[in-house]
Amino acid sequence: MLKEDCASELRVHLAKSLPLPSSVTRPRIDLVVFVINLHSKYSLQNVEESLRHVDASFFLGKVCFLATGAGRDSHCSVHRNTVGKLAHTYRSPLLFCDLEVDTFRASLAQRLVRMLQVCAGHVPGVSALNLLSLLRSSESPPPEEL
């Protein structure tokens, strides 16, 4: 993502889990991306734990879920519907991307930078909430309750 051209300064902070230590001052957080590895149930559990530490106001468009590893189905231990339901519960968009493939990574980086620009308020006329309702209305109906 840092390779993408961006008008203002882009900073990425990586963390294994939340909450982030409060002892450090940091700039305003505009977008939180939760990365779930479909090969590992531990990754899903970690994300579920971390979600509790996110302030509710972030869920108005500033949170996004990213599922990786769907390409190698034989290695998957988490079902797609499980992450789909999680994203639906938190009303946030879900993106699928195989982070191991270069080309997918590049296009995903572009997409995330665009989202980030919207969330930071740098795109006139579109707010994070607008973007969220846009993404939601074009998604398929939620996974059926089985």
Add this chain to the structure above:
Amino acid sequence: MDRYDAPESTPRQSAASGLRDYFIGATPLQKRLESIRKQASVLPTPPRRKILQCSRLQEDVDPQKVAFLLHKQWTLYSLTPLYKFSYTNLKEYSRLLSAFIAAEKQKGLAVEVGDDFSIKVIFSALLGMKGTERDPEALLVQILSKSQLPPQNREGKVLWTGWFCCIFGDSLLETVSEDFTCLPLFLANGAESNTAIIGTWFQKTFDCYFSPLAINAFNLSWMAAMWTACKMDHYVATTEFFWSVPCSPQSLDISYAIHPEDAKALWDSVHKTSGEVTQEEVDLFMDCLYSHFHRHFKIHLSATRLVRVSTSVASAHTDGKIKILCHKYLIGVLAYLTELAIFQIE
């Protein structure tokens, strides 16, 4: 939060539609995308599944007749429907396949004097190996070596066995026309070269396609839960799980063995509704095992990949290898595998 759900209808759409059209484009395109997405969201896994003890049809199956299917390691493949296959032509197929195999084996190989190329192929129908009346009969193919010595009626050694079946394959049967025979699950035991030759012949003759059936960790944990749930009179093997830890330079393998009665006790404490198995129960069962292991060894098994599950009912490996140990649950195991095969075909 619930406010977002309520206006699924017009008010929200009309407010956003102007913006949407600007960004996404014409509405007909969006409608098309919507219909494609609906088709693509085919549900692969229902969270509830019945455990099959003994279907009525299986009672017709003589345990002696299917005994040769047990205790053997089978490699799994999924097979698309066969075109213009008929159960009445089995002798014809045997003849054609024998000729094909003989030709293949002689092609490109130096002729070894004294080597026995005379083999016999037998096609037969396995009666009773099906879930419902609609399922086609299972088909068995065997390669036997022809005995050179008299008496001629002595049966040769079985070199390779393969069989096709369809257990509760309703979802596939509904979609194909009359000319096709659906036998989506193929199990093979024997030399890989024979499997390849027979696969080629079937593909050429019936315009079908084989592909190896891999079982992912998600399905393996389902199998573990379902098989642990089966009631057994006596246990012939311990319940074992194998995990592969991805790390460099060489992957680490972890194996975890439990006494089968303890596993059953754990399952019983997790299981709520009788006759059905739910996703939550499977997850809880596996989580109990993971947390127990973590408490002792401080290793998060949930971050590793489950590669093999072995119980008294059957044992399965992620590469698509299965060994069935109990004839009582044979149909149940095959039903789940048929479902996986059908999912892979679709």
